[in-house]
Amino acid sequence: MSWKPEVDEIKRRKQFAFELGGAEAVRKQHEAGRLTARERIDRLVDCGTWNEFGVLAGKAEYDADGNLLSVRPSNAIVGTGRVGGRRVSIEADDYTIRGGSSEATVSEKWIYAENYALEMRMPLVRLVESAGGSVRLVEQQGSTKIPGYPTWPMTVLLGYVPVVGLALGPCAGLGALKAACAHFSIMVKGTSQVFAGGPPVVQRGVGSVVDKEELGGSQMHTRQSGVIDNEVESEEEGLALAQKFLSYLPSNVFELPPCIDSDDPGDRREEELLTIIPRERRRVYKVRKILEMVFDKGSILEIAPNYGTSVVVCLGRLRGHPVGIIANDPYRFGGGLNRPAAEKLESFIDLCDTFHLPIVNMVDQPGTIVGVDGERMGNVRGSVRVVSAIEQTRVPWCAIVIRRLFGLAGSGYARLQGINLHYAWPSARWGSIPFEGGIAAAYRRELEELPEDQREARLQQLEIKYERLASPFLTAERFRVPDVIDPRDTRPILCNWIEDAYRTLPEQLGTKGRTMRK
Secondary structure: OOOHHHHHHHHHHHHHHHHHOHHHHHHHHHOOOOOOOHHHHHHOOOOOOEEHHHHHHHOEEEOOOOOOOEEEEOEEEEEEEEEEOOEEEEEOOOOOOOHHHOOOOOHHHHHHHHHHHOOOOEEEEEEEEOOOHHHHHHHHOOOOOOOOOOOOOHHOOOOOOOOEEEEEEEEHHHHHHHHHHOOOOEEEOOOOOOOOOOOHHHHHHHHOOOOOOHHOOOOHHHHHEEEEEOEOHHHHHHHHHHHHHOOOOOOOOOOOOOOOOOEEHHHHOOOOHHHHOOOOOOOOOHHHHHHHHOOOOOEEEEEOOOOOOOOOEEEEEEEEEEEEEEEEEEOHHOOOOOOOHHHHHHHHHHHHHHHOOOOEEEEEEEEOOOOHHHHHHHHHHHHHHHHHHHHOOOOOOOEEEEEEEEHHHHHHOOOOOOOOEEEEEOEEEEEEEHHHHHHHHHHHHHHHHHHHHHHHHHHHHHHHHHHHHOHHHHHHHOOOOOEEHHOOOOOOOHHHHHHHHHHHHHHHHHOOOOOOOO
């Protein structure tokens, strides 16, 4: 009457799955400097929390009497585990079996993991390493298929739960899509490549001979294309970064971001903030140093640091409350806005609005980057899209104007509708255009009519006059800026504001009218 024989059969079949593609395939994976799919899962989830689905899925071989000889497991490993104590759905490509090919797998299996994340309202982590489509599979099936997976909620997921994509080896075709279509994407320097089609496809299709690293390595995608957000040196670093990213976000849009205890005093005042902005406007400063002094110590996680580098976007905390942070980097294009920076901003703003993260903007915006290259790149369109994304947000904003605020890009410092809370440091200056070039243009005729030896003196006289008019105190007198503050008071002010901001968040829980724009 016992079912033990069948239970033993379960154990036997599972053993095939645990062996992956076999000892030789595992050895090659390790020699390539990469972990196996199961090793990655073990390093990602909290110890003892992994619960796998579909362990028995695969292609079985039987003898003439119907006895099982072997099973080639599905090259998709899926299940749930806890990451930082919270439930997470995970799907991992097994590259030791047919290169993790998306068409050689049982597609229902990895799609099940994605639907599970959606229906159970938990984050999704994709551990991607896939050779993409398989021509040999077409031969086996005897026909082709129309691209796409109707049951895959790819876009819908982005509006409900956090999605993290880690490219941990070659990721072609569908693999590239799964790595990139995420709220946060990571790839490993030197061992990860992401591309729509690999080198053989490129050579045959467009006649170019290129190696896989040049075609789709981290240099390409974290610095030039912006397809992937962050580059890491090792898989272990990438997995730790995914864990850290998830710690700032709620499990789904129906929950608030998780707050933690913080021993960093809310009234901390850093003396260096009083002198960090140079009086000489052509001189630069390190904006990341300002962020470290203002936000909770050790809480900054920068996203896409090597793409759209004139702007800095981060996750951070104020008294343990997660926030989104935007800043300008004067070392890069003076901090001005171009198309790549605009794309990065738009994506980050969508992330914060989707998961109810209040936004702090530390503003030093000289405006949209001008010039022939800037116009060709579509910098104006990028600026328009950023302003539109900001105005569509519902989360609280607080802007601190630390230096410049000019032009179309400058109008995107915060959501202008509603209370539009913003403060200014004494170093702040703003306007439709910077005075440096505007004065010479406005007084061009007068200056041309003066004797040449008098023009410079007259120009200096005008600059002194307009410098006085540019004082933020004159704007404050008309209450067009709510307050001009001592830079050292920035953290105390923001820590006071964050309590008010989080008080408004419960009424925003739920889905937005759109998902994240990727």
